[in-house]
Amino acid sequence: MIKIGVIGAGVMGGHHIRNLSCMDVELVGLSDIDKNRVSELSENFNTKGFLDYKELVKEGIDAAVVAVPTKLHKPVCDYLIDNGVDILVEKPIADTVENGKEIITKAKKEGIKISVGHIERFNPAIQKLKEIIKNESLGKVVTMSSKRVGPYNPRIRDVGIIVDLGVHDIDIMSFLLEEKVKTVYATGGKRIHPFEDFATILMTFGNSCTGLIDTNWHTPHKVRSLTVVADKGIAEVDYIDQKLILYDKEWVKEAKIERREPLSLELECFINYLKKDTAPPVSGEDGLHALEVAISAIDSYVNNKIINIKSK
DSSP, X not given: OOEEEEEOOSHHHHHHHHHXXXXXXXXXXXXXXXXXXXXXXXXXXXXXXXXXXXXXXXXXXXXXXXXXXXXXXXXXXXXXXXXXXXXXXXXXXXXXXXXXXXXXXXXXXXXXXXXXXXXXXXXXXXXXXXXXXXXXXXXXXXXXXXXXXXXXXXXXXXSOHIIIIIHXXXXXXXXXXXXXXXXXXXXXXXXXXXXXXXEEEEEEETTSOEEEEEEESEEEEEEEEEEEEESSXXXXXXXXXXEEEEEOSSOEEEOOOOOOOHHHHHHHHHHHHHHHOOXXXXXXXXXXXXXXXXXXXXXXXXXXXXXXXXOO
């Protein structure tokens, strides 16, 4: 049985712990600098708790979920790689493109499996939409537009909205199209946060399709939606309700979706990756591309220019 630990026991880390506690793995323990949080979660899920993640690694784990603040991804991943531990690192892969590249290079050199936690890929509505786009029942995709807005969460202080939320849609659009972003142009600004708290991002892809992302922390209610316009129809996704509506010239249809928690599906895929040596659920390179586009979008709105994306 795979022995796994969770490093970082905040909100997202807590969800990982909850899911892993009832999966076919051994949840060896968790770590966090918050003593009360460690005590609460380790007691609730009957596992060991540590204030230092290095002590968790010493317990002998095969894999770890890294759910610490983004700026700590690089040092934590480096330590795990040095100790032969496979990694699921929460998005974004790192705080800088260079650090992301170094994590990937080092993991490959040491034979460490790594996947990036882009959870929205595992939303059942997105999985179904991926099938539909692939079989071209809606025809060729022309444009994609997303809205990811809601109230501000004060716990998010180390990054702005583009890296925290916009990166989801950057990755999803690339995932659905199976194309990398070619250029990005963004506008944005800050009113309530040290970094940008609202942004509009326009992307072009190698197949001439365009993607538009609207994201902010100023909307009083949460919206997570995606619209795909193709030459034979339109698809609309509601991430929260896991609904997919399809429109063509004659019909409006709702796809049959089996609702599942995306994080549970993501972890199942990660565990399968570890056991059966399948392709990573989300490769380090895919995570790096999403990060590069997000950082380029910030550069774009700050300097009011179109950015060409280097990684293809």
